[in-house]
Amino acid sequence: MNQLLSAIIDLIFPPCCPICKHLGEISSSQRLCPQCQGDIKLIISPLCTICGLPFTANEGEDHLCGNCLTEKRYFTVARAVGVYQGTLQKAIPMFKYRMNTPLTKTLGDILITNCEKLLNPYAYDLLIPVPLHRSRLRERGFNQALILAREVENKIHLPLDYLNLQRIRDTQPQTSLKEKERKKNVRGAFRLREERKVKDKRILLVDDVYTTGATVNECSRVLKRAGTKRVDVLTLARAV
Ligand SMILES: [Zn+2]
Numbered sequence: 516m517n518q519l520l521s522a523i524i525d526l527i528f529p530p531c532c533p534i535c536k537h538l539g540e541i542s543s544s545q546r547l548c549p550q551c552q553g554d555i556k557l558i559i560s561p562l563c564t565i566c567g568l569p570f571t572a573n574e575g576e577d578h579l580c581g582n583c584l585t586e587k588r589y590f591t592v593a594r595a596v597g598v599y600q601g602t603l604q605k606a607i608p609m610f611k612y613r614m615n616t617p618l619t620k621t622l623g624d625i626l627i628t629n630c631e632k633l634l635n636p637y638a639y640d641l642l643i644p645v646p647l648h649r650s651r652l653r654e655r656g657f658n659q660a661l662i663l664a665r666e667v668e669n670k671i672h673l674p675l676d677y678l679n680l681q682r683i684r685d686t687q688p689q690t691s692l693k694e695k696e697r698k699k700n701v702r703g704a705f706r707l708r709e710e711r712k713v714k715d716k717r718i719l720l721v722d723d724v725y726t727t728g729a730t731v732n733e734c735s736r737v738l739k740r741a742g743t744k745r746v747d748v749l750t751l752a753r754a755v
């Protein structure tokens with residue numbers, strides 16, 4: 516009955532690709548047109564064992580990247596589903612700046628169908644989305660990291676806490692900054708309301724894009740200082 520109903524709805528309102536607005540053939544799982552679907556570059560090995568940076572060579576073992584050899588990472592591993600280019604680079608800004616339900620569903624599906632290949636989502640006690648500052652949340656109306664974390668929560672039924680970790684400083688958008696400035700920009704930008712709630716916990720921190728890792732590293736630093744056992748990071752995309 517449901518299938519019949521959705522076939523009738525598709526006839527009246529032909530499905531449209533939420534990214535390029537192409538009408539017609541849409542893959543049923545992620546509701547994207549074949550071209551947008553094909554333009555998602557999933558991240559696979561070999562990659563950096565810590566930050567998940569994919570290496571250009573198609574073969575070889577995972578190993579540390581230059582940045583992870585020299586910089587302190589407070590998270591244990593960070594993994595991203597796809598490279599921030601093509602479809603994901605078009606879709607994430609669309610998703611971030613206005614609420615778009617079909618696109619949100621699509622991106623959520625891409626995240627959860629691929630995350631188990633990257634890490635074991637059942638190995639955590641708690642999900643925490645990277646928070647937005649109050650003023651940005653007011654401006655935008657929603658936190659894109661929380662929406663992605665909810666998709667993971669729905670799939671694996673992990674407790675989600677989006678109130679404890681707070682962004683107390685409205686930092687400049689990281690996109691306009693160089694790597695060194697990014698680190699300084701987020702230093703001291705986060706705090707925990709109740710440290711005891713993260714003590715001895717294994718936490719999966721969720722965000723939309725990993726760029727230099729400065730933001731998630733600072734969140735992880737705050738969590739580790741409060742006695743968190745382990746922090747891993749899951750993002751939808753990663754800049755390379
Ligand atoms: Zn499309």
Ligand SMILES: [Zn+2]
Nearest residue numbers: 563566580583
């Ligand atoms: Zn690395």
